[in-house]
Amino acid sequence: MFEKVLTRNFGLARSESIDVYIANGGYQALPKVLHDYKPEQVIEMVTASGLRGRGGAGFPAGRKWGFLPKGDVEKYVCVNTDEGEPGTFKDRELVEKDPHQIIEGVIIASYAVGAHRAFVYIRGEFFLGVKRWIKAIDDAYARGFLGKDILNSGFDLDLSVHRGAGAYICGEETALIESLEGKRGQPRKKPPYPASVGLWGRPTLVHNIETLANIPHIVNRGAEWYAAIGTPRSTGPKIFCVSGHVHNRGIFELPLGVSLRELLFDHAGGMAGDKKLKAVIPGGASTPMLAADQLDITLDFESLEAAGSMLGTGAVIVMNEDTCMVDVGRRLMRFFQHESCGHCTPCRTATTRMLSILESLENGQGKPGDVERLEEVARGMLGRTFCPMGDAAANPILSGLQLFRDEYDYHVTHGRCPVVA
Amino acid sequence: MELEAKVADPAKRSMLLTALYIAQEQYGYLTKDAVERVADRLGLPVSDVYSMASFYTLYRTQPTGRYVLQVCEGLSCHLVGGAERLVDYLREKLDIDVGETTNDGLFTLQTVQCLASCGTSPAMRVNDALYENMTAEKVDELLETLRGYHV
Numbered sequence: 001m002f003e004k005v006l007t008r009n010f011g012l013a014r015s016e017s018i019d020v021y022i023a024n025g026g027y028q029a030l031p032k033v034l035h036d037y038k039p040e041q042v043i044e045m046v047t048a049s050g051l052r053g054r055g056g057a058g059f060p061a062g063r064k065w066g067f068l069p070k071g072d073v074e075k076y077v078c079v080n081t082d083e084g085e086p087g088t089f090k091d092r093e094l095v096e097k098d099p100h101q102i103i104e105g106v107i108i109a110s111y112a113v114g115a116h117r118a119f120v121y122i123r124g125e126f127f128l129g130v131k132r133w134i135k136a137i138d139d140a141y142a143r144g145f146l147g148k149d150i151l152n153s154g155f156d157l158d159l160s161v162h163r164g165a166g167a168y169i170c171g172e173e174t175a176l177i178e179s180l181e182g183k184r185g186q187p188r189k190k191p192p193y194p195a196s197v198g199l200w201g202r203p204t205l206v207h208n209i210e211t212l213a214n215i216p217h218i219v220n221r222g223a224e225w226y227a228a229i230g231t232p233r234s235t236g237p238k239i240f241c242v243s244g245h246v247h248n249r250g251i252f253e254l255p256l257g258v259s260l261r262e263l264l265f266d267h268a269g270g271m272a273g274d275k276k277l278k279a280v281i282p283g284g285a286s287t288p289m290l291a292a293d294q295l296d297i298t299l300d301f302e303s304l305e306a307a308g309s310m311l312g313t314g315a316v317i318v319m320n321e322d323t324c325m326v327d328v329g330r331r332l333m334r335f336f337q338h339e340s341c342g343h344c345t346p347c348r349t350a351t352t353r354m355l356s357i358l359e360s361l362e363n364g365q366g367k368p369g370d371v372e373r374l375e376e377v378a379r380g381m382l383g384r385t386f387c388p389m390g391d392a393a394a395n396p397i398l399s400g401l402q403l404f405r406d407e408y409d410y411h412v413t414h415g416r417c418p419v420v421a
Numbered sequence: 422m423e424l425e426a427k428v429a430d431p432a433k434r435s436m437l438l439t440a441l442y443i444a445q446e447q448y449g450y451l452t453k454d455a456v457e458r459v460a461d462r463l464g465l466p467v468s469d470v471y472s473m474a475s476f477y478t479l480y481r482t483q484p485t486g487r488y489v490l491q492v493c494e495g496l497s498c499h500l501v502g503g504a505e506r507l508v509d510y511l512r513e514k515l516d517i518d519v520g521e522t523t524n525d526g527l528f529t530l531q532t533v534q535c536l537a538s539c540g541t542s543p544a545m546r547v548n549d550a551l552y553e554n555m556t557a558e559k560v561d562e563l564l565e566t567l568r569g570y571h572v
Contacts, residue, residue, distance in 0.1 A: 086495045086535040124479045125536060127549035165438050166478030168534065182437035184476040200432075243497035243539035250540040285496065285535075315539070317497055331496045331504075335534050341476075 005229075005237045006213050007253040010097045016132050018139040021100035027145060029219035033108050034153035042112035046215065048223035050235035055080060055171070055208030056284065056312050057388075058234075058301045067195035068113045068203045076199045077110045077118040078206040079159075080176060081133070084123060084168040085284035086335055087315030090239040090251055091209050095122070095129040098213070099136035103159065105212030107145060108219060110157050113205050117158050121176050124165045133161045168339035172387045173206040175341065186343040187387035210239060230256035234300035234311070242268040244318035245275060256311075257303075261295040264318060275320035279403065283312020285332050286392030288399030309399070324417045325404040329397050330358035336393035344385040350377050351393050358397075361408065364415035371408045375401055433463060437473060441480055450481040478533070486522040486529040488567055491546040495535035503543020503555065508532060510557055514564065527571060528564075 009015045009024055021027065033042055047062025068075055079102065083091035094102060110118050120133055137159055140146045148156045167185045169175045174188035177199050198204020214236055218226045227235045234256040240263055243249050247269030254263065260280065264270065271277055277292040282299065288309040290297065297303055304311045319328065337351035357374045360366050378394040378401075385391075401408060410418045440459045441451065448455040451474045460470040474480040481489075490511060494504045508519060511530055515523050522529040538544035541553035552563065 083537050084535055087497055087539050088535075089537040089539050089541075092537045123537070124477070125533075125546065125551075128551070162435075163438065163442065164477075165441070165480055167476065179438065180435060182434035182473075184473060241540060243542065244500045249501075249542075317500070317539070319500065323500070328496060331494070331499055335495065338534055 002237075002253075002255055004253050005217050006094070006101070006210065006239055007098075007251065009101075010093070015097045016099055016136065018100055018136065018143065021098065025220070026100055026216070027104055027143075029216035030104055030107055030145060031151050031153075033111060033219055034151055034155055039112045039114060042108060042219075045223045046112070046218060049214075049218045049226040050223075050230075050233070051211065051214055051218065051226065052234065052301060053208060054210035054214075054238070054313070056085070056286075056310075058311060061207070061211055064195065064207075065109065065113050065205060067193065068205055069196070070114070073114075074117075074202045075113060075115040076202055076204045077106060077113065077115045078173070078176060078180065078194075078199065078204055079106055079118060079120040079212065080171060080173070080206055080208045081120060081122040081126070081129065082164055082168075082171040082176060083126075083313075084171055084339075085286060085313050085315060086332070087243055087281060087284045087317040088241055088313040089243075090241050090314070092126055092129055093251055094209055094213055094239070095126065096132050099132050100140065101213045101216060102209045103136055103140050103145070105215035106159060107150065107157055108215050109205065109207065109212060111155055113203075115205065116156050118160075119180055119199070120159065120161045121170070121180055122161060122163055123170075124163050130161060130163055137161065167341070168335075169341045169387070169389060172389065175387065176206060177204060184341070186341045187389075189386055231298070231300045231302070233302050238299070238311075238314050240299065241313070241315040242318065243315070245272050245277075245320040245323075246270065246318050247272050257298045257300040259296055259298050260290070260316070263299065263316065264295070268318075271318070271320055273320075275322060277318065278321045278323055279319045279325065279328075281315075281317040281319075281396070283310050284315040285317075285335060286310075286388075286395055287312040288395045289403065291403050322419060324362075324420045325400050325407050326358065326361050326411050326417065327420070329400045330355070330362050332396045333358050333393065336389070340389065340393070344387075344390065346381045346384040347390045347393065350381040350390075353377050354393075354397060361411040362417075364411070366412040366415070368412060370412055371401070371405070374408075434465065437463060437465070437470070438477070441470070441474055441477075445480060450484050484522075487527050487571070488547050489529045489531060491531045491533040491536075493534070493536040493538065493542065493544045494532045495539065495542070497535075497539035498542040498544055501542050507543050507545065507555060507560070510560060514560070525571075527568065 043065045051061040052058040170179045170185040175185040179185040194204040238256045240252045252267045281289045333355045337355045340347045340351045342348045378397045381390045381394045444455040460467040492508050498504045536544045543555045
């Protein structure tokens with residue numbers, strides 16, 4: 001039986017409070033780090049743990065920390081709580097149920113890279129999350145975990161909350177930085193990466209909060225313990241979000257490398273209403289979908305990549321046999337079309353074009369050549385935008401076409417869906 | 422603030438999102454006056470501030486009802502009977518279309534993208550509060566409660 005790490009306190013009463021966090025072993029990694037470790041030793045430990053980013057891209061955390069310049073340069077840490085990828089709801093739960101775990105991770109990360117100012121960027125819709133963040137930060141200041149000379153170590157760190165205002169794209173790290181600077185959340189061209197030119201032009205480390213929540217545990221229990229969880233290239237625990245047609249929707253913390261079958265049938269209770277499984281989106285709306293016969297795939301970065309998909313945020317959306325895949329494509333495209341920041345022409349126009357084709361297919365007005373055009377537009381967008389959103393919007397369409405082409409064609413030839421009456 | 426001293430102007434601009442929230446609360450929505458006042462206080466062009474107000478979906482540039490009902494139209498909400506079905510129910514119940522406000526000025530109906538409540542869908546927001554696992558009965562109850570505050 002896997003012992004929960006990140007969500008271990010979620011079931012406790014008032015799990016969000018500093019007292020409950022401390023009573024359950026919280027803020028023990030921090031004094032250890034501040035008094036016994038040099039910053040570079042912390043970076044070495046995180047590198048050795050194999051921790052990879054949990055926001056979608058899976059970049060090795062230790063390497064990211066190592067990219068920031070050493071020495072007395074003004075640097076910043078940004079804490080990404082801008083969760084908005086359809087299917088994903090782990091970050092909201094992390095903030096609402098155990099914010100101090102993240103704060104401890106932020107302080108340790110800031111110490112490791114030499115930053116004295118950190119900013120939480122939280123999605124504007126997360127009203128309870130904003131309140132939890134503010135309360136948690138106030139309490140951490142009051143106990144001396146934030147502010148000047150933290151725990152008599154000589155290390156200073158200020159942390160504050162910045163509320164976003166409704167834009168999915170601000171979860172992308174450079175768009176997040178733009179938004180923090182008080183601008184429209186439009187991604188920057190990379191390189192330069194934020195590690196060298198970030199917030200106000202300074203070196204900046206941007207991390208998803210689930211990534212940061214792992215840090216205190218790595219310090220407390222060691223890199224070796226952490227690296228032993230999961231697979232050799234995808235280490236540690238992961239919070240999977242399961243939604244759609246299963247019995248028990250919700251979050252499940254399991255080691256990376258767990259099979260999709262185990263997640264859906266042992267943990268999420270199997271298919272609701274005893275319907276047959278049709279398709280699964282494994283890592284949030286922007287990841288290519290899998291077919292029902294791919295149930296034995298393991299959920300880790302390398303296996304999903306090998307299968308032509310991605311682990312993404314670990315948000316598993318389950319669809320049963322009664323689901324119209326053209327409708328799924330249309331819904332996802334409506335999301336991407338709405339959330340395109342408008343900066344790159346391929347993303348701005350292709351999402352609108354694809355949505356209009358998908359809508360006419362769905363309305364029974366599809367014409368011969370529409371499906372081909374849809375595919376052409378999706379392919380044309382791949383790799384041609386500043387940020388990964390161009391690929392993200394094309395992925396569900398291209399994978400849907402690959403797996404369920406017949407269903408798309410049927411919409412054209414019959415003017416209706418073969419699945420939904 | 423210490424940071425402001427360090428990076429002067431850029432930090433001032435960083436207050437823009439917060440300033441727009443404050444203005445929106447004071448004015449009810451971002452009126453021409455509100456936008457001009459924010460621009461003036463932060464030393465930014467009005468067009469620049471308006472471009473921000475129109476980019477981010479949580480800023481309102483039109484008046485709304487007392488309660489803004491935002492129904493999630495995400496995939497996970499749709500799969501379990503939410504999204505349009507919930508929207509259609511509310512349209513009928515309130516006799517307004519999406520984007521409209523009821524005659525008594527109480528409710529505005531909107532659709533929004535994923536609210537990160539996919540495990541507890543269908544989901545909707547009423548002003549800043551999140552409502553999960555919504556059903557027709559729960560919608561009825563909610564509307565009745567909200568109306569009850571204004572009898």
